[in-house]
Amino acid sequence: MESVESQIAEWRTYVARAPAVNGHDVDELEDHLRHQIAELNAAGLADDEAFLVAVKRMGDLDTVSREFAREHSDRLWKQLLGPGEEVSPAPSGWVEALVIALAAAVVIEVARLVAGFPDDKPTWFARNLGLFVLPFLAAYFARRRHLDSRGWVRTAVPFALAAIVINVYPYDADSDTEILVAAHLPVFLWFAVAYPYMGGTIRSHERRMDFVRFTGEWFIYYVLIALGGGVLMGLTAGIFQPAGVDVDRIAQWVLPAGAAGGVIVAAWLVESKQRVVENMAPVLTMLFTPLFAFMLACAAVVYAVTGLGDAFDRDLLSVFDALLVVVLALVLYAMSAREPSTSPNWMDWIQMVAVASALLLDLMVIGSMLARIGDLGFTPNRTAALGLNVVLLVNLAGAALLSGRFLARRSAFHPLERWQTTYLPVFALWAAAVVVVLPPLFGFS
Amino acid sequence: MLAILADGESYGYAILKRVRALSRGELEWSDGMLYPLLHRLGRLGYVTTEWRAPEGRRRKYYVITDEGRTALAEHQRQWLTVTRALEDAWPGSGALLTGLGEA
Numbered sequence: 362m363e364s365v366e367s368q369i370a371e372w373r374t375y376v377a378r379a380p381a382v383n384g385h386d387v388d389e390l391e392d393h394l395r396h397q398i399a400e401l402n403a404a405g406l407a408d409d410e411a412f413l414v415a416v417k418r419m420g421d422l423d424t425v426s427r428e429f430a431r432e433h434s435d436r437l438w439k440q441l442l443g444p445g446e447e448v449s450p451a452p453s454g455w456v457e458a459l460v461i462a463l464a465a466a467v468v469i470e471v472a473r474l475v476a477g478f479p480d481d482k483p484t485w486f487a488r489n490l491g492l493f494v495l496p497f498l499a500a501y502f503a504r505r506r507h508l509d510s511r512g513w514v515r516t517a518v519p520f521a522l523a524a525i526v527i528n529v530y531p532y533d534a535d536s537d538t539e540i541l542v543a544a545h546l547p548v549f550l551w552f553a554v555a556y557p558y559m560g561g562t563i564r565s566h567e568r569r570m571d572f573v574r575f576t577g578e579w580f581i582y583y584v585l586i587a588l589g590g591g592v593l594m595g596l597t598a599g600i601f602q603p604a605g606v607d608v609d610r611i612a613q614w615v616l617p618a619g620a621a622g623g624v625i626v627a628a629w630l631v632e633s634k635q636r637v638v639e640n641m642a643p644v645l646t647m648l649f650t651p652l653f654a655f656m657l658a659c660a661a662v663v664y665a666v667t668g669l670g671d672a673f674d675r676d677l678l679s680v681f682d683a684l685l686v687v688v689l690a691l692v693l694y695a696m697s698a699r700e701p702s703t704s705p706n707w708m709d710w711i712q713m714v715a716v717a718s719a720l721l722l723d724l725m726v727i728g729s730m731l732a733r734i735g736d737l738g739f740t741p742n743r744t745a746a747l748g749l750n751v752v753l754l755v756n757l758a759g760a761a762l763l764s765g766r767f768l769a770r771r772s773a774f775h776p777l778e779r780w781q782t783t784y785l786p787v788f789a790l791w792a793a794a795v796v797v798v799l800p801p802l803f804g805f806s
Numbered sequence: 807m808l809a810i811l812a813d814g815e816s817y818g819y820a821i822l823k824r825v826r827a828l829s830r831g832e833l834e835w836s837d838g839m840l841y842p843l844l845h846r847l848g849r850l851g852y853v854t855t856e857w858r859a860p861e862g863r864r865r866k867y868y869v870i871t872d873e874g875r876t877a878l879a880e881h882q883r884q885w886l887t888v889t890r891a892l893e894d895a896w897p898g899s900g901a902l903l904t905g906l907g908e909a
Contacts (some may be wrong), residue, residue: 385857385866386845387817388839388864388866389841389865389866390838392817392818392819392863392865392866393818393819393822393837393841393862396819397819397837416836418836419836419837419838420835420836420837420838420839421836422838424836424838424839425836425838425839425841425842426846428838428839428842429841429842429845431842432842432845432846432849433845466811477837537810699847701853702845702848705852772851772873773850773851773852773871773873774849774851775849775850775851776851
């Protein structure tokens with residue numbers, strides 16, 4: 362019996378090595394194996410024979426673990442590297458990432474020199490900013506995912522169209538619509554990156570969730586890179602300023618190149634460590650979702666009592682919109698990191714509080730915006746803000762409804778996840794509408 | 807699998823034995839493949855799971871939910887439609903189900 366136990370233990374370790382199979386699954390599979398062995402024993406087989414037959418019946422472990430990976434793609438993101446496990450000879454592709462990051466940096470430098478930035482600040486430079494960097498990110502993923510030529514063309518189409526549209530439109534001087542385009546184009550282009558990221562399978566809801574995950578991780582890495590870069594620049598200034606070096610001139614060169622290259626490097630980091638270490642964003646969402654929920658609930662109560670009327674102006678509106686977007690991002694990210702089959706826990710309740718408060722705030726914002734528009738009429742800014750708030754409102758309302766059903770145990774978590782992944786294209790479409798439709802609608806004013 | 811669970815809660819190994827018995831040994835896939843499938847049913851909300859230890863060892867039990875029953879009824883309806891259509895399309899095959907059973 363001793364030897365069978367050790368054989369089972371060995372088998373367990375082997376199964377547990379598959380990234381998408383977690384401890385509970387191994388327990389479950391082991392239980393199955395033991396049953397099978399017991400039954401074969403009863404049929405007259407010796408222990409070791411029974412073990413061999415049972416393992417054989419379990420099937421090819423590579424195939425089984427691949428099937429697990431398909432069902433639990435989220436786990437591939439959370440795999441911890443245990444002691445003694447070998448790091449897969451990561452197809453890190455850092456050379457490729459570095460070359461593309463350098464290309465993005467060169468392009469942004471050339472554009473900057475042509476624009477004369479920062480002495481001159483021509484508006485075309487700000488307007489096209491996303492187009493200087495994000496096509497490289499798209500190309501990076503198109504290469505990594507081995508897209509065929511049709512895939513490459515489809516990846517390129519949104520970028521080409523955007524480049525044509527925003528540069529053909531005759532914006533007025535000091536045009537509001539031009540500023541709106543500058544703000545919304547990167548959002549639209551980010552969603553355009555989703556196509557190569559998902560390897561063209563944009564209908565797959567699981568891959569969409571992967572893209573949400575990627576966005577959250579990428580953001581964290583980018584912020585970290587920016588912080589590191591800031592420290593480096595600060596120290597450089599401290600060291601070289603006394604020696605009479607013009608640090609500002611250096612910063613002019615380093616900052617744009619670093620910001621552009623950082624986009625690619627952050628994406629490469631997410632890609633290459635995705636299989637290796639625990640990602641930190643779930644921990645951060647775990648930490649910040651309760652804090653944001655508390656803050657939102659307080660804000661909802663305060664503004665429900667005092668009303669938005671007097672305090673409401675353009676600045677407050679942008680703060681509100683930023684807050685709502687952050688809440689949505691937190692909720693989405695927390696969702697992407699969640700094990701979908703578990704039943705409601707306290708984090709789900711806290712998220713529900715956050716979503717309900719955000720919904721209430723959004724309703725109040727929309728109410729006072731409609732009042733303002735009723736008084737003063739539509740402007741490009743008000744239209745864009747109203748549209749964004751309506752897009753957010755519909756999303757939050759759906760999310761609140763479905764998580765209510767989930768918390769009442771009247772449905773599974775799955776519909777909630779589905780709702781968010783189905784809704785993602787709406788954000789892209791809205792950003793596209795602001796870029797394409799809004800300027801002509803307001804005469805490029 | 808939902809139909810098996812509709813008869814009462816069960817766990818992996820017992821479900822597999824039932825599948826083998828019901829298909830008279832013809833529907834046999836490797837045992838390990840059962841679990842990703844069960845987990846998928848869990849994610850879709852068709853079954854809930856529970857760890858219990860009736861005989862000392864922890865074992866994961868699967869219980870069908872109301873949603874699972876609804877989905878099962880829908881699948882049964884669809885299969886019945888297909889079966890009827892095939893019975894009409896292949897005249898002389900007699901009762902299709904018994905025919906297949908003897909094939």
